[in-house]
Amino acid sequence: MLLIQAIWFGRESSISRVIWFWAVPIVALASELGQYPRLVPGTFDIFDLLTIALSVAVALGISAFESTNPREKQI
Template sequence: MLRLKKSFLLLHVVLPMLVGGLIYVCWRDPGLTMFKWFRALGWEPIILQLRLAAAAGTTALPFWFVYSLPDGLWVYALTAFMGHVWSGSRASVSKIACLGVGPVLGAGSELGQLARLVPGSFDWTDLVFYLAAVALAFFAVARSNSKRSFNEKSNTEDLAFINRVGNFSAVGLRQRVLNEQERFQQ
């Protein structure tokens, strides 16, 4: 059965998302769409208080802290989540695709900006944060449970099972693969 560790999820998924979101709320441009949502939800007074409280430290913050760190944190959280869900399962196309979502969305969007395929301005600092986030997330997952591995090889039974079950969600497919593996081992 798929067991997600709550402590891992809180520390490596929820906390980075909260910190990144707080940085956006406190120090990013109030013209962003999310501030319109806050206004529509009636949260504007709370958001303004947060921004006023954070304003004292605004001048001391480095540029990368406000503009690169939050995006690196969401790439970290997404990659850590996918890595945690899939650790211990055998290699498959689905596993590789799910583990690649964070790196592709983060680094891919930045490289897309460089090639002028994606709107925005390419920034080396952003790219470094995305790549560091991916590496740190994989390291955190590997350390969280030494019995679960990213490196197990697929065997023909796994591949046949994956082909039989078709396309399911990442968590559902991973669980089905693990169940099938247990059945073969018995």
């Protein structure tokens, strides 16, 4: 999510930006949840699910505090 945020940094918010930004956590969560009913190969693990959720929360927290204009930080 942070990589996609960096790629789209300083550009206006658009539907493409929102789709790409949320595609990463949705695919990660869907793949982990798909392992529970054996729709996706692998072993379901609650700690993987919690790690994904924590990573999404950290990325959202970092992007919330990020300035949209880097010149605002200069004195």
